[in-house]
Amino acid sequence: MDISNWDSVLQFTSGANMEFGLQDHDFPEQSTSSTPNLQVPTPPHSTDGGSPICDDPSDNNVLVSISTTFYPGANLHSLPPDLALLSTDSVFFYVHSHIILAASDNKFLSLIPTSSSKEQSSNMVIHVPELSPVLNIILHIIYNISCSHYSPSFETLSDAVHRLPSYGIDPKSCITPRTPIHALLLSHAPLCPLDVYTLAAKYDLYDLAVPTSSHLLSFQLSTLTDETAEAIGPKYLRRMFFLHIGRSDALKRILLQPPHPHAPTPWCDFADQKNLTRAWALASAYLAWDARPDVSTGFLEAALTPLVEHLSCDLCKQGLKDRIKNLIVQWSVVKRTI
Template sequence: MCSQKMPAAYRERATPFELPTPPESHGGSPVQIQDIIPEPVEDDSGNRIVSISTTFHPTADILPMRPDTIVLSSDGVFFYVHASVMLATSTNNWDGRMPSGGSRSRASEPCTSEGSKVVPCPEPAPVLNVVLHVVYGLSCESYKPTIDVLSAAVDAMVAYGIPPKDHIAPSTPLYALILAQAPTKPIAAYVLAASHDLYSLAVPVSSHLLSFPLPSLTDELTEKIGPLYLKRLFFLHLGRKEALRQLISAPPHPHPPTQECDFTEQKSLTRAWTLASAYLAWDMRPDLMGSEIEATFLPLGERLSCDLCKQSLVERVKHIVVQWSMVKRSI
């Protein structure tokens, strides 16, 4: 697919018969093809150049039949597609831009010299490229679309009557692409999933939001996320904090008294544990690492002279770390 800057690798030299030509006049319609299809540019050698998708081009073998429709992006990139495929995935004939049943919805609709319909769309080429890959059930991973492009593509799918829930599931290419963006763009991926009620996607994405500062959410983001998924995100953070608070509240179990260490001596470990847990609770985070728990409590053993107390401390810390790793990490 052509990028917006149209690097040379995505450009194709075109002879006159390759270029879309103006449609025939229908009843003196004032619509001109120049209003729909941009003029081709010329390179330094005087050759005419048009920008054509590297996946959806006139000779692509995606299907046995040749393409019969041209989708034109807002930045002048041509996508050669099949009307039957486009209409089969849309519930509103691509927002009314494509006629159903093979009939012309508007007499002035432009065509090429070979009769291919030209469907202009308001989205730029990177966004349309993702949408068309979804329509054909193809992966566009090689184009490395950003999360902003993916989000705009899902919004465009809704506009064109392509239900996101039907095409963004754990086994689909688009699901994998969005999820791959979650580690670096977690809030953007979560907004995308939440705004389209894609619960199966929101769940794994939310696990990357444990370190996200919820107070930094803007009004715009909260509005896009919506009350249901916002509540789930808040409850995830609050639930993990409360679970950790309960885990560290109980000090190590005392051991039976010995000549060297009775219950009175063991109270020093209990007091030290209480102070350490209060320190940890002060800066408690839902993304706290097990190593941080160990770094907080294990040094208490350096001040203990009783081996049984040391063993009890180590076992208690180990138990907390294991239990903490089992606490739910997603909505």
């Protein structure tokens, strides 16, 4: 980055001293005199929070922690940033006040004034009561840019989403299928489906809850805690229960119909074909007894195909194979999501 891009950073420093934690205080004027003890800070590599962590400064250096995405020279908008947000762990985020105010209906927790003069607003540092990893994600959501390269944990993502309403931002309006945050949350569904589903249910994120629900088919509903059930709410809890119950009932209905009998032959009449019907009834009863919503088509095929080996009639064998194939097709089209 060009050294000139860090001029605004130096506005926060005077000599080797810096003040953090004050809300709505102005940038000090940049000194025109030479300051041999002051060096232009260069942010280290980013961490999970999206902001560098500086080493302990020496006596002759002033190091400033600045977001690697929201820094003074970032080309996030045609206009330069006019506002600096300071997290509780002393990381600066340079943003555009009009973008923040447009996304928030409470002036970003009433931290951003709207009646300030242009000169005041361009020299303002606002302390935000959030750690840099959470604030970093909130700002990425506001700017609608991806933060996946920081590889934030789901806990950090969840904390950021939970904090959005506090800053006057509606999660339902900003977490939609075509947004980067939606894709990032959905990427965690295979590993923590219940947590993602609970988050989606809490803020009525239907487009996130639907694909996540397919990863809950193996979840044992009996292990659902009262706390989680309350967090999910009756609307999405009902949908999840109906998904499980509906698929289990559908599997039982599909298994109920035995293979179609063929026309009697000299070596296999209707009485002989009853053996196949009884064998199918026993196998299907075994499967229906523990009809889980996550039963795979491969499991069904593996459980029913061995019946063919006990048949001597080629027509019965073909009829059984056709019935198994039809069952697999029927089960594969049963709805897997809420």
